[in-house]
Amino acid sequence: MSSGVGMTESRDVSIRVPVLARVEGEGALHIDVRQGRIEDLKFKIFEPPRLFEKFLEGRSVHELPDTVARICGICPVAYQMSAVHAIEQIFGCDPGSWVRRMRRLIYCGEWLESHALHVHLLALPDYFGCASVVELAKLQPEAARRGLRLQGIGNKLIRMLGGRSVHPVGVRIGGFYKAPDDAQVEVVLRDVRELIPQATDLVHWLAEINLAARAPAQSFTSVALRHADEYPLNEGRLVSDRGLDIAISEFDRHFVEHQVPHSTALHCLLHDEPYLVGPLARLNLNHDRLPASVLSQITGVPLALPSTNMFDSALARAVEMLFCLHEAESILCNYQRPDRPYVDYQVQPGVGYGCSEAPRGTLWHRYEVDADGRVLSARLVPPTSQNQARIEADLRTSLQDIGLDQADEVLRLHAETVVRNYDPCISCSTHFLDLRVRRD
Amino acid sequence: MSEPQVTVIGVGSPFGADQLGWWVVDGLSQRSELQPFIADGRLRLLSCDRPGSGLIEMLQGSGTVHLIDAMISNAAPGTVRCLRDNFATYSSLLMSSHGFGLGQALAMAEALAELPPDLTLHAVEIPVDLSVSAGLQRTLQTLVISLTVTVISKLSTE
Numbered sequence: 326m327s328s329g330v331g332m333t334e335s336r337d338v339s340i341r342v343p344v345l346a347r348v349e350g351e352g353a354l355h356i357d358v359r360q361g362r363i364e365d366l367k368f369k370i371f372e373p374p375r376l377f378e379k380f381l382e383g384r385s386v387h388e389l390p391d392t393v394a395r396i397c398g399i400c401p402v403a404y405q406m407s408a409v410h411a412i413e414q415i416f417g418c419d420p421g422s423w424v425r426r427m428r429r430l431i432y433c434g435e436w437l438e439s440h441a442l443h444v445h446l447l448a449l450p451d452y453f454g455c456a457s458v459v460e461l462a463k464l465q466p467e468a469a470r471r472g473l474r475l476q477g478i479g480n481k482l483i484r485m486l487g488g489r490s491v492h493p494v495g496v497r498i499g500g501f502y503k504a505p506d507d508a509q510v511e512v513v514l515r516d517v518r519e520l521i522p523q524a525t526d527l528v529h530w531l532a533e534i535n536l537a538a539r540a541p542a543q544s545f546t547s548v549a550l551r552h553a554d555e556y557p558l559n560e561g562r563l564v565s566d567r568g569l570d571i572a573i574s575e576f577d578r579h580f581v582e583h584q585v586p587h588s589t590a591l592h593c594l595l596h597d598e599p600y601l602v603g604p605l606a607r608l609n610l611n612h613d614r615l616p617a618s619v620l621s622q623i624t625g626v627p628l629a630l631p632s633t634n635m636f637d638s639a640l641a642r643a644v645e646m647l648f649c650l651h652e653a654e655s656i657l658c659n660y661q662r663p664d665r666p667y668v669d670y671q672v673q674p675g676v677g678y679g680c681s682e683a684p685r686g687t688l689w690h691r692y693e694v695d696a697d698g699r700v701l702s703a704r705l706v707p708p709t710s711q712n713q714a715r716i717e718a719d720l721r722t723s724l725q726d727i728g729l730d731q732a733d734e735v736l737r738l739h740a741e742t743v744v745r746n747y748d749p750c751i752s753c754s755t756h757f758l759d760l761r762v763r764r765d
Numbered sequence: 766m767s768e769p770q771v772t773v774i775g776v777g778s779p780f781g782a783d784q785l786g787w788w789v790v791d792g793l794s795q796r797s798e799l800q801p802f803i804a805d806g807r808l809r810l811l812s813c814d815r816p817g818s819g820l821i822e823m824l825q826g827s828g829t830v831h832l833i834d835a836m837i838s839n840a841a842p843g844t845v846r847c848l849r850d851n852f853a854t855y856s857s858l859l860m861s862s863h864g865f866g867l868g869q870a871l872a873m874a875e876a877l878a879e880l881p882p883d884l885t886l887h888a889v890e891i892p893v894d895l896s897v898s899a900g901l902q903r904t905l906q907t908l909v910i911s912l913t914v915t916v917i918s919k920l921s922t923e
Contacts, residue, residue, distance in 0.1 A: 388898050398815070442817075446818060446865060454886070457869070458818075458865075458869075458870060458873060459872045459876050462873050462876035462877050463876045466877050466878075468876060469873070469876075470877060473818060473821055473822065476819070477819070477820060477822050480819060490813075490816055490819070491815070491816075610824070
């Protein structure tokens with residue numbers, strides 16, 4: 326919904342998108358242009374606060390993996406992984422190499438499921454001028470089928486270790502409740518191998534479409550985990566391309582969350598500046614950690630890394646999907662069923678930190694636990710709240726760039742495309758409630 | 766085990782009457798007349814929580830599929846509509862999550878020519894407050910019985 330006044334360079338424009346389509350959760354866009362300048366711009370998150378941090382207080386740590394999985398239907402594994410790592414840090418529990426590999430495997434499933442969903446169902450319709458994926462499916466049926474197959478293998482990987490693909494229940498502190506049997510692994514491994522060529526095709530197809538040609542590069546800071554020798558999923562130090570290199574426990578010294586009136590999600594800044602988390606930031610900071618098997622299949626792809634063109638994000642997601650399939654193949658073809666898929670641990674009081682790479686970016690958790698294993702306090706910093714300030718900065722730059730004299734409908738569609746490109750997961754980000762009691 | 770010839774999918778969420786698809790599938794799984802077909806794999810019963818585009822994969826593998834889902838259209842609670850085509854017409858009335866619900870999944874499957882040849886959507890009207898009345902429960906019992914008869918009839922002739 327928008328209204329324009331005149332068609333001169335200095336016209337006034339108000340763009341209101343009351344409900345953003347094809348994003349997870351409920352958000353809106355509010356842009357006012359006065360005399361050729363953006364006077365007001367808000368990426369509004371109005372989904373009611375979900376209070377998960379408070380729900381967790383007083384609960385036993387054993388309940389954490391299943392409870393935090395309920396925060397998001399698309400990235401439940403990310404919440405489970407950050408939580409179990411934080412609690413295991415408190416308990417001094419090392420679950421061992423089998424659990425570590427399986428955690429990477431289930432996380433690969435989540436990246437595949439989430440990235441395939443975003444690229445095909447949420448983002449691509451914008452680039453083909455389609456209102457929905459149903460229209461896109463008629464225009465590009467093979468691309469849509471490929472997207473569904475990639476999403477499907479992600480769901481299978483999650484189901485194999487998590488019991489079900491949405492809100493999985495297989496994860497526990499110390500490992501998993503159940504190990505897959507050899508027959509299950511064989512079937513999934515066959516499917517993974519079949520899909521590697523399709524993921525490679527997707528990378529090259531997206532490179533041909535050249536989404537990055539739609540917008541110039543911008544200036545921003547990329548932030549992601551970085552591991553000594555792996556593409557990061559569950560472990561690593563927090564790094565940026567502007568010199569940050571910290572342990573995850575030092576997050577609060579550098580990143581500050583704050584409330585803005587127009588959002589039920591906290592904004593998070595790094596040294597008072599917006600920053601990017603997510604696939605493009607990860608790839609920018611970790612492309613040298615991609616295995617040779619992936620690099621050999623993307624030779625010739627015109628993706629110059631590091632990239633500061635936000636429209637390279639879809640291509641970054643495709644590269645990560647290819648990585649996930651290779652990683653899954655590597656883990657599955659060396660699979661050995663353990664006698665027991667978890668290790669024991671001793672409950673201890675303390676503070677622990679978990680940080681993992683959700684499909685949309687870095688997901689940081691902090692828990693304080695008492696001697697009985699009850700949660701005293703919980704803090705969750707999801708990627709979408711970290712990206713909010715960056716999204717608003719991007720909108721300002723992008724709309725100025727395409728020209729504020731463009732027709733209202735062009736501005737509105739471009740603004741929505743910019744927001745969707747970040748794959749915001751709004752339901753994940755709305756944790757806080759600003760409660761003010763006035764007593765007379 | 767045979768390949769499934771008939772699949773019944775209950776779609777829902779854990780919220781009140783939106784679970785009705787699961788309840789119908791549970792009811793079918795307890796019918797003694799259906800046990801032989803379940804045992805030999807010719808009848809496949811599935812329940813799913815807001816599957817989104819994942820529904821398209823579930824539709825594959827059987828020639829005949831029955832879908833059960835809740836609908837809100839201001840009709841009397843318990844009203845059952847059996848739809849065999851034009852699913853997109855009803856997409857806005859079916860319960861959906863993240864803007865991609867059962868109606869959109871069926872429309873996408875149709876666009877990709879991946880709808881099963883014999884598909885019936887049993888859409889059961891529920892109240893806006895998702896409450897479960899005795900009348901709605903009777904409707905679901907009747908639906909279990911009629912689906913049992915339909916499935917037996919289909920599998921007995923093949």
